[in-house]
Amino acid sequence: MPQANGHANGHANGHVNGHVDGNAAPLPADLIDPRQVKLHDALHRLRKLEAAKDIDIPQLIVVGNQNSGKSSVLEALVGFEFPVDNGACTRFPTHYSLRRGEASTTAFIKPGPGRNEVEKACLEELSRSIRNPTSFHDLMRAVNAGLGKKVGMERTGDTGKGFCDDVLMIERRGPDLPQLSLVDLPGLFTASSGHQTDEDQETVQEMAETYVRNKGSMVMVIASAQEDIHCSSGIGLIQKLVRKDASLNERTIYVITKPDMAQSFASLKSVVDQFRFPRPAHFLRNQDSGRDRPRSLASRDAEEEKFFGSGEWVGVPQAQKGIAALRTALKEMLWGHTKNQLRRLIPAVQDMTEEAQRGYKRLEEAGRPDRRKFLVDVAQDFDRLIGNAVIGNYVNREFFSSFDDTSLEVRYKRLRSTARALNKRFATAVQEHGKTVVIGRPRPSGRPHGSAPPPAFLAAEIDRLYSYPEPESKCWADYETWVAGMVDDWRTGEPRGQASSMAYWALFEYQSRGWKRMAENHLKAVWMVIDRFIDLALAEVCPDDGVAEALRRRVMDTHVDKLRLAASTTLESLLSCHGRGNSGFYDSLDDPHTSRSRAQALISKIAELPSLDGGGSPRNAPAL
Structure with a gap:
């Protein structure tokens, strides 16, 4: 059975000027109802506010095994080619914020929670270098190389790179793009290899669990029909977490890829029926790198429609097969989930607004001269502390503490x-x-x-x-x-x-x-x-x-x-x-041993010389 990994050999570079290529399908606009556009724009602006950084904005989380066809599903869904090299796997989460507007793309790295200040500075330097990329593929190569060089993702003596929880943030605007926020996570795996260790497996698993647990997120689980679906780590992850959070079923959708690579239609249908998913699973036919490329995404949709319109697939409900049906299902799911989340978001935003207003009122009541005096006092005290710290004058016991304090x-x-x-x-x-x-x-x-x-x-x-x-x-x-x-x-x-x-x-x-x-x-x-x-x-x-x-x-x-x-x-x-x-x-x-040996040899030679007073060797030759 031919191999289909969902990624393209010779994948044409997806230009990141915001325009969907001429081969892109126009259907992604169906992902969001026009009534939702203003709401999603408002949520997107809210996400950018520093004060709202702790508020979870609805987004789509994509999980699945490596080589399950995640990227192929995403590019069919949104209408442009995703930056994946054949044979490579995603080593860090990638957050795509897609918006309608004048064509543009910006990118930066959001440091993971475990990064220290030095590593954050390195990531900021990397972000400046990729701020306005010209190609998605060049961008991904630059990020992979930059993370390895600057913050130690590369292992010593290993050509592979470790996984990390730094997030590549990509904001893309274009006149034909859908309104969507999604996170593509590194593929799950169970077996370790030379380039993927047991520690890597745990890192990716914990990363996926963290994103999926977020009740503000919707989850799209990708499983390949080419492999035994019972071995899908993505499905197993949901089954594990749903025991503690039953609401996860309401915000999860399952997608089965590569149905043309299954052993048979009957065996695939039997396995899927055994799972009894809370909502019907969707079937998508992926583009195969060797067979379909370099066909356009519009041609891909036509080939898929032809495949599902023949043989035993005719009997499968239209709402469960093809990319158009998946877009419709996601649109309904996005709208329903967003309305539910608004009940949680609105009170949180109101609380933050009231707190900001109270803070502003306090500043107004303080008056301009008092504010200036407050800042001057802060500056003088800070200057005094930093001056003492630099010269080592630790007399300020309140700050530098006592002699025996080693905290x-x-x-x-x-x-x-x-x-x-x-x-x-x-x-x-x-x-x-x-x-x-x-x-x-x-x-x-x-x-x-x-x-x-x-x-x-x-x-x-x-x-x-x-x-x-x-x-x-x-x-x-x-x-x-x-x-x-x-x-x-x-x-x-x-x-x-x-x-x-x-x-x-x-x-x-x-x-x-x-x-x-x-x-x-x-x-x-x-x-x-x-x-x-x-x-x-x-x-x-x-x-x-x-x-x-x-x-x-x-x-x-x-x-x-x-x-x-x-x-x-x-x-x-x-x-x-x-x-x-x-x-x-x-x-x-010179190391101390060599210096000491040389000095001792020199002293020995001096000791052998006759003394200046004619009395022979010095009585007390120094020793080291």
Whole structure:
């Protein structure tokens, strides 16, 4: 039986200028009744409000196994090709907000709840690079590559990428697009492989459960008739969760894909009937990458109609087969679910409106001079706290606490001591792992004398940012042989027997190639501490959480971003000087054992020399 994975080989890039391609079907407009357009626009504006971030707006969640044909269903549903490469799987949720209007597309990354401040900054940088994409496929490739490079989705020694709960937010407008908000989740799977671990399986499962549990969401479960439907993880997920929330049945719709790939019509019908879905399942015929491509989506609908209009499928009710029937069912489901959710949304919005009005009234009653004085006091207190933290003057007991207080927050507040601890950790990392090749003995076990352990509250982050593989170890003879060979390869115009300065430079560059990554990671750790300190200091000097949040977002973040950029630029300048032909080697990077051995040898030689007064060797040669 031929394979149909629902994705296209050579899938033509879906242009993201907002226009539906000429091959798109005009039917997606049927997804929402005209009466709903204003309501959905209002809900969309509500979603963008910072004050309404905790309100769950109705949206369609798409779940199913990998290669179940999810993307093929979605592109048939909304009328444009989805950005999926053949053989690849979605590794993060993608939220599509489709609206009618002038053609445009914007995209950004919404960080997952587990991201720290450093990773959020990296994701913001990635978001700026993809803000106005020119192609859906280029966008997905850029996000996959960016997440792996910037926030560590890629595994060491593995060509695959891990899964994450960061959300790719895509807002697309076009004159013919349906009004719809949907979330395409990574495909579920049960068996681990080289690129998908048991931990990945748990991550994807928990992610799907979180989205499905949200009572503000509708769920579309995709299952492939090409596989045993009893093994559908999506159906199993709903069956598990519905035991605790019976209302899930009312907001779930089931779609069976690839019916032409089933063993037989009778066997497929028998299996589907056994499940007794709360609402009738829908059957869709997917485009096959090898057989149907590069046909248009309109042709796809015609081929599907022809398939369901022949053979035993004639007896299946029209409301259960084909993309047109699915659109109709979804429209009714969306409208009914939205009306039900309004009963919950309206009181919540009214409460927020009343709270905002009370806050505005308090500000008006305070008067302009009092507000200015309040902000001046906040600024002065903040300046005083940050000045003391930078120089290490911890006399403010209320903020920096007592000597024996080692709580997490207090350690963040003592900015200078924490930064110095990070500096020691960085120095240790460079000392132990800063050379590509070390000569002679292996590094002794245990923490080097005088090095500082990572701060306890940063242990996990330090382990990630300051942990590196052990350098390669060569004996003196092997190292000399290797360097001698490389010197010959790097000869220029120097006399015979004299090493080229380029050889010195190349060896230095080779030995220090890990410095850039180490320095960048150190800078990330320092900025993480600074970001946390700013939050704590603002909370200390500003009793109004709303004002503190506004100050952070509108004032502090702008200046911090400039400082962050300046620090990165300075680091780049510092690192670039090592690539300008400087062939010097720094004694400060000698490990303590080597330095001590050299000093002891020198002292031994001095001890063997006759004393200046003619009395023989010095009586007390110093020892190390």
